[in-house]
Amino acid sequence: MKKKVLVLGAGRSATALIDYLLEHASAGDYRVVVADAQAELARQKVGGHLRGEAVGLDAADVSARRVLVEACDVAVSLLPPALHVEVARDCLALGKHLVTASYVSEALRALDAEARARGLVFMNELGLDPGIDHMSAVQRIRHIRAQEGRITAFYSSTGGLVALESDDNPWHYKFSWNPRNVVLAGQGVAQYLEGGRLRFIPYQRLFEQYRLIQVPNMGEWEVYANRDSLQYRSAYGLEEAETLFRGTIRHRGFCDGWNALVRLGLTESSFIVPNSETMTYAGLVEALLGNGGGAGSLQERVARLLNLKEGDSSAVVKQLEWLGLFEERPIGLKNASPAQALEHLLLEKWAMQPHDRDMVIMQHIFEYVLEGRQRRLTSTLVAKGDDSVHTAMARLVGWPAGIFARRLLAGATAPTGVRIPTDAEVYEPVMAELEAMGVHFVEEDAPAA
Amino acid sequence: MKKKVLVLGAGRSATALIDYLLEHASAGDYRVVVADAQAELARQKVGGHLRGEAVGLDAADVSARRVLVEACDVAVSLLPPALHVEVARDCLALGKHLVTASYVSEALRALDAEARARGLVFMNELGLDPGIDHMSAVQRIRHIRAQEGRITAFYSSTGGLVALESDDNPWHYKFSWNPRNVVLAGQGVAQYLEGGRLRFIPYQRLFEQYRLIQVPNMGEWEVYANRDSLQYRSAYGLEEAETLFRGTIRHRGFCDGWNALVRLGLTESSFIVPNSETMTYAGLVEALLGNGGGAGSLQERVARLLNLKEGDSSAVVKQLEWLGLFEERPIGLKNASPAQALEHLLLEKWAMQPHDRDMVIMQHIFEYVLEGRQRRLTSTLVAKGDDSVHTAMARLVGWPAGIFARRLLAGATAPTGVRIPTDAEVYEPVMAELEAMGVHFVEEDAPAA
DSSP states (O other), X not given: OOEEEEEEOOSGGGHHHHHHHHHTHHHHTEEEEEEESSHHHHHHHHTTOTTEEEEEOOXXXXXXXXXXXXXXXXXXXXXXXXXXXXXXXXXXXXTOEEEESSOOOHHHHTTHHHHXXXXXXXXXXXXXXXXXXXXXXXXXXXXXXXXXXXXXXXXXXXXXXXXGGGOOSTTOOOOSSOHHHHHHTTOSEEEEEETTEEEEEEHHHHTTSOEEEEETTTEEEEEEEOSBTTTTHHHHTOTXXXXXXXXXXXXXXXXXXHHHHHHHTTTOOSSOOTTTTTOBHHHHHHHHTTTOSOSSOHHHHXXXXXXXXXXXXXXXXXXXXXXXXXXXXXXXXXXXXXXXXXXXXXXXXXXXXXXXXXXXXXXXXXXXXXXXXXXXXXEXXXXXXXXXXXXXXXXXXXXXXHHHHHHHHTTOOOOOEEEOSOSHHHHHHHHHHHHHTTOOEEEEEEEOO | OOEEEEEEOOSGGGHHHHHHHHHTHHHHTEEEEEEESSHHHHHHHHTTOTTEEEEEOOTTOHHHXXXXXXXXXXXXXXXXXXXXXXXXXXXXXXXOEEEESSOOOHHHHTTHHHHHHTXXXXXXXXXXXXXHHHHHHHHHHHHHHHTTOEEEEEEEEEEEEEOGGGOOSTTOOOOSSOHHHHHHTTOSEEEEEETTEEEEEEHHHHXXXXXXXXXXXXXXXXXXXXXXXXXXXXXXXXXXXXXXXXXXXXXXXXXXXXXXXXXXXXXXXXXXXXXXXXXXXXXXXXHHTTTOSOSSOHHHHHHHHTTOOOGGGOHHHHHHHHHTTTSOOBOOOTTOOHHHHHHHHHHHHTOOXXXXXXXXXXXXXXXXXXXXXXXEEEEEEEEEOSSSSSOHHHHHHHHHHHHHHHHHHTTOOOOOEEEOSOSHHHHHHHHHHHHHTTOXXXXXXXXXX
């Protein structure tokens, strides 16, 4: 019987993955089954390919799901993260491998021993971030250590951005991925390690205390700290490093603007705005000023509250103005928190237009000592999409999982159990194929100043 | 059989209540049963009084609790708020009245119809704040309305403070009540109404945007907004008022200092500090600076991060220094959040010494139109305790519940059901007796400027 890969979920994040698997289906002699709650969406993504098959599936329906899992050799789950563990249980029961691009949940991790016992590969975090970040970082870490280098600092940053040629707004940002994650980004406390000391940045200062990085030929970019930079310390083999920092890349000027939204309270999700349906954005900003800002126009009072230069001269005021936050336009959402009202507005303002191109930047900086000398290796990936459907983001998230699933179908071996791609056996071939597909890191290795 | 009042809980908040009930026991011909998990504590509080009785009780033990409730005529619950609804169920089953000084929970509110049907009085929020604030405000609101006055604005603030003669620290604050509530105060978003407009203040600006009030003969005090100023709008009959503001009173200088703690992240409860047991307070502050503050001593960097005048000249730096936040002294608490580490320190630094006197300030301001003229009524209560046990706070929390319970024992009628004290039948006699006990509001009623 022909081999089969099952792709669960045909949403925006699935396009590049499905395309990849279909393109290689003849050469690999396998079939691709795409299942989604909307059968029509699955059909569109399969696009009538001879080796493809589209089915409607209610992912919560265990028996329907198991029929599909039973018929496949490898399952790739792009379902909402909470459902991965359900699919993993199916895979355990039916003896199938599983691939996801999502973070390993505690519930999933608990299935590790069983998966090993059954000889199954449950590979996760095989997308962009998490995914390519793990693979490219560990590859270089192992390389440095193989030369007897000692890594003292590791900085790793990724951003889903808009390409410069499609950048036409004062935020220099458009959505290429989950908008909610952008709006709620950073809530809680960011922690990282610097010079051997733990550092915390509470949310209210996160977008003030950004760093700057240099991207070759593209100037300076801003980086704000991720929630937990220490998470992969031992998985990466970086126990010795005194600095560990992971962050998110944004265009110059973004963090000041976003910090203004945080200060105003527009990212608050802890309370519902009364009358949010009829309240206007200007009304919401007015309300959020509290008794602050003194006299004058709304713009002037916001500028004063935020300690900005007043009036048109402030870049931040321009950003807020461009969003329409000073307009008497109804929010139009029932029972919305400020964060939901903001997301609703951003979905419109930061939408990619059909021909817009997105851009992904990933940069690792390794400071290390080799033969007694301090050196610095900078690895930078810049990838651009073609348009709003064929995005760099969707490709870089989808391709790694696709490549690995294809390899499993072709009989490649991989470590069993619940895993992330930090084994050379896993990341070397995936990275080599990505490189062949044009996913290329520019390297700069030099003595440190 | 002699009447009996059951007091559940003999902790710090019970002293003044138990003393009051015992003092009036002979005249009222009733007995006072005090039950606490620590029988010895109950015994101390009863102090061998002939009409008192102390018992040990595990409040979670339904049958033991019901034996005590069955034997009483009125139960006063000072248990942790979550347990009030359990006691209320006992009271429903056994046909007893219930008095608490706590906020009405949804679970308790749900018992309203049953309590009414059984002719039972379940009176809550009969302490200071909530309690005396409700009663004193509604009394004045009804008085103004009886004269055909129209209230346009209502500001109400309360503070549990330290008396000036015992004020010997740069925060001008000591704990007279629940320290945890002080540390976590204001998290979320404060909302109030001003000139007909809703106003929100997010936590990160709450202690910046404080107001000032004048207390007769005691100068200016700071007031930060409470979470929900609109909560009692209809209960108070203030539907017409265009401004509704409720707040918490602090000494001048407190809010700037507390704002620094918020900005530093020391009030964060959302994450656990790794190694909190051995980490020092200076280490925690250092970590919370993130990459902010530049070069120099810890004090200098904190001052720079907070945009304070640098060095010794800043009042805020002095406040932080006085707390010991720049000292290499271990936190000494396992798995502590920054908020828990801070609370641990404050418990020591802000402890009342045996002879310290606390002070409660409550102030209502009513702006109203009478015969076409704008007027302003200011009602201010200032009460001082005798020492760290006989506090103004404990008295003002305990006396209202005690007075009301005594009246119920004496056969006074009151509206049945789950209530707060906004009926004249309830608040008039309680306020009259409080006045006789020296709880006196100073009134100033004058044409508004």
